[in-house]
Amino acid sequence: MYRNLSRSLQTLHVCLLPKKGFTLPKTSVLNTLRPTSLSSSSRCLSTNSGFESEGSNQSRKSINYAAYASATGILAAGVAFVTWCVNKQEVAHCKQKRTPGSSVDKLPTYTTEDVRKHNSLKSRIWVTYKNGVYDVTDFVASHPGGDKIFLAAGKSLEPFFELYGIHKTKEVMEIVESLRIGNIYDTKPIKIEDAYKNDPERSMALTVNSEKPFNAEPPLSLLADTFLTPNSLFFVRNHLPVPVVDDKMLKTYQLEASVFDKQDTKPKHVKSLTLSDIKRLPKFEMDATMQCAGNRRKEMSQVKEVKGLSWNCGSISTAKWTGARLTDILKAMGFKDEDFNKKYIQFEGLDVDPTGTPYGSSIAMEKALDPNQCIMVAYEMNGLHTSKKLIIKFMILNYYNVLRTSAADHGFPLRLIIPGVVGARNVKWLKKIVLSDEESHSHWQRKDYKCFNPSVDFNTCDFDTAYAVQETPVQSVISEPSASSSVSADDGYVTVRGYAFSGGGRGIARVDLSLDGGETWLNAELDNNGQSPYKSWAWTLWEATVPIPKNKKKLDLVCKAVDSSHNVQPERIEGIWNLRGLLNNSWHRVSVKVEG
Numbered sequence: 001m002y003r004n005l006s007r008s009l010q011t012l013h014v015c016l017l018p019k020k021g022f023t024l025p026k027t028s029v030l031n032t033l034r035p036t037s038l039s040s041s042s043r044c045l046s047t048n049s050g051f052e053s054e055g056s057n058q059s060r061k062s063i064n065y066a067a068y069a070s071a072t073g074i075l076a077a078g079v080a081f082v083t084w085c086v087n088k089q090e091v092a093h094c095k096q097k098r099t100p101g102s103s104v105d106k107l108p109t110y111t112t113e114d115v116r117k118h119n120s121l122k123s124r125i126w127v128t129y130k131n132g133v134y135d136v137t138d139f140v141a142s143h144p145g146g147d148k149i150f151l152a153a154g155k156s157l158e159p160f161f162e163l164y165g166i167h168k169t170k171e172v173m174e175i176v177e178s179l180r181i182g183n184i185y186d187t188k189p190i191k192i193e194d195a196y197k198n199d200p201e202r203s204m205a206l207t208v209n210s211e212k213p214f215n216a217e218p219p220l221s222l223l224a225d226t227f228l229t230p231n232s233l234f235f236v237r238n239h240l241p242v243p244v245v246d247d248k249m250l251k252t253y254q255l256e257a258s259v260f261d262k263q264d265t266k267p268k269h270v271k272s273l274t275l276s277d278i279k280r281l282p283k284f285e286m287d288a289t290m291q292c293a294g295n296r297r298k299e300m301s302q303v304k305e306v307k308g309l310s311w312n313c314g315s316i317s318t319a320k321w322t323g324a325r326l327t328d329i330l331k332a333m334g335f336k337d338e339d340f341n342k343k344y345i346q347f348e349g350l351d352v353d354p355t356g357t358p359y360g361s362s363i364a365m366e367k368a369l370d371p372n373q374c375i376m377v378a379y380e381m382n383g384l385h386t387s388k389k390l391i392i393k394f395m396i397l398n399y400y401n402v403l404r405t406s407a408a409d410h411g412f413p414l415r416l417i418i419p420g421v422v423g424a425r426n427v428k429w430l431k432k433i434v435l436s437d438e439e440s441h442s443h444w445q446r447k448d449y450k451c452f453n454p455s456v457d458f459n460t461c462d463f464d465t466a467y468a469v470q471e472t473p474v475q476s477v478i479s480e481p482s483a484s485s486s487v488s489a490d491d492g493y494v495t496v497r498g499y500a501f502s503g504g505g506r507g508i509a510r511v512d513l514s515l516d517g518g519e520t521w522l523n524a525e526l527d528n529n530g531q532s533p534y535k536s537w538a539w540t541l542w543e544a545t546v547p548i549p550k551n552k553k554k555l556d557l558v559c560k561a562v563d564s565s566h567n568v569q570p571e572r573i574e575g576i577w578n579l580r581g582l583l584n585n586s587w588h589r590v591s592v593k594v595e596g
Helices: 002-015 040-045 063-095 111-118 139-143 146-152 158-163 170-178 247-252 273-278 297-303 324-334 339-340 365-369
Strands: 124-129 132-135 180-184 208-210 214-217 256-259 267-276 284-291 316-325 344-352 358-364 376-381 390-396 399-405 413-419 428-438 475-480 486-488 494-500 510-515 525-527 539-549 552-563 588-596
Touching: 111 124, 111 180, 124 139, 124 146, 132 170, 139 146, 158 247, 170 180, 170 316, 208 297, 256 273, 256 324, 267 273, 273 376, 316 324, 316 413, 324 365, 324 376, 344 365, 358 365, 475 552, 475 588, 494 552, 510 525, 510 539
Parallel strands: 256 428, 486 588
Antiparallel strands: 124 132, 132 180, 208 214, 256 267, 284 316, 316 376, 344 358, 344 428, 376 413, 390 399, 475 494, 494 539, 510 552, 525 539, 552 588
16 A cells, blocks of 8 residues: 555656756755654655756756645645555554454564663664564654653563553553554563552542542642641642551661762762651741642643643642751751752652652752752641641531541652742652752653743653753632632622742732633732741632622633732733643633523
8 A cells, every 4th residue: 555655646746846947945845744653664655855857057947936836735735645544544553453462463573582672762662562562762752751761661561551550541552552563472471560559548539630640639619728738638749659658667767868979980978867867956847838830731731732630720739847957957967068069959759660760859059058948858747747647527518528548648758848849849758869960860850840832842842951840930720619600690799719829939919800801800808828928938818709790691700910029920821831731820710600
């Protein structure tokens, strides 16, 4: 089929060749229109990047661009038809009724050793899944998880699919099968132990976005009920399985810190403190809000699809954190002034992937050492030791539920708290600190949590040159009334409530509320969070009770916040859209029906 299509395209190509004396641009339209999704078996469709006719060395004659445009339009249609035919056959191939990873007749057979040799872009990247062998080299640039796909290079995908349950969908398996190149015959079934079997129990009130790893947010209607979020309702953002921290492990647990120079092969000046040592340091307490960089991603994806968990507006919560300042810990470890000349400070957690690589992040050394930044290592959350179990009673839909919850999801025994910075930098289950001239090499620091302009996609983005997301922009959300709910005109008034927050210690100066989609505005009443507007680490809850306009069948509620530096939320998502769906702080909109 591909051969026939190629001949047809060549015929079309010849028919449209310019007459003698006509010169095409250096980059031919054929190359511009070249399909980018063709498989290796259809590469016969590729064309030269440019060519000239016999008279190219003579003086150039005038060009009839209208005629050429018409011709190239026909050619474009031909190429589009060819691409459609090829893609149709590829889709049909990958949707064959067979179990993913099962043996396929008439495909080459490889050994485990054959696959192991293909572990780089130079040698091409092969992976296995059950009895299948796959060449994923050309898919690497499009992989939503970035270069983490290299972890499976030359090996089996199964441990990683178990770790990231999002892969176990029909759509993902169809993509995998479309990259099939052969079978593997000397492999034994891999016994995959559930990496999440020791994860803690969670509140049934949470809205789950993914089970493995576990990620969930509280109902928006409950989120702004109290200034401090109960531990059981605090949003959960895990990138890996929750590490097991039992009494036996705690007996030997130490927080380790060191200095690392690029030219060295191993860290130097290694120091450590036990949990008891840290608890003997001056106690520091702070109310601070934690917000995931992907909060409100669902709205951004409605404008244009993005990659990532479909968070609503609830991946934000506030707690009272108790612990020791980071600077006090570093001083207690005995680091010298010259050690603090490094550019960055890196952090690693106890949570690891199948290769043993831990979750990590980093911040600038200037920020880490600034006492006004209030960076701390917490061992208590809302007055509770981060491992202690709690009985919490709260009301949901007029029923009282007694929930036995554990805060193991939130970083026991130690969690880094960098207030005003996205949650991804606040490493949980803190194990190691490194003073270095380099940023953390963690995937989530180098290849994720970075923003690009709205025209950049995964084929054109360059994570190496982009800045890592740190402080959160000004944000506000309407928590009540909920979207698509209704209010009674007979009540005469409607009460609108929500939260507002800005990173970097910037307090909330004002929350503007509109009932008519932004045509007119009024000020909401702010609930003082008890912190300075110029050193504010916690959210501000707000409320407004306003008359329902007469003869209105719908209220188009909109809120926007202004922080103490007069940063204000942008009106539309389109201008801040980015491929990972990060930092959506556009005006929050809720439509409510008016009945009666």
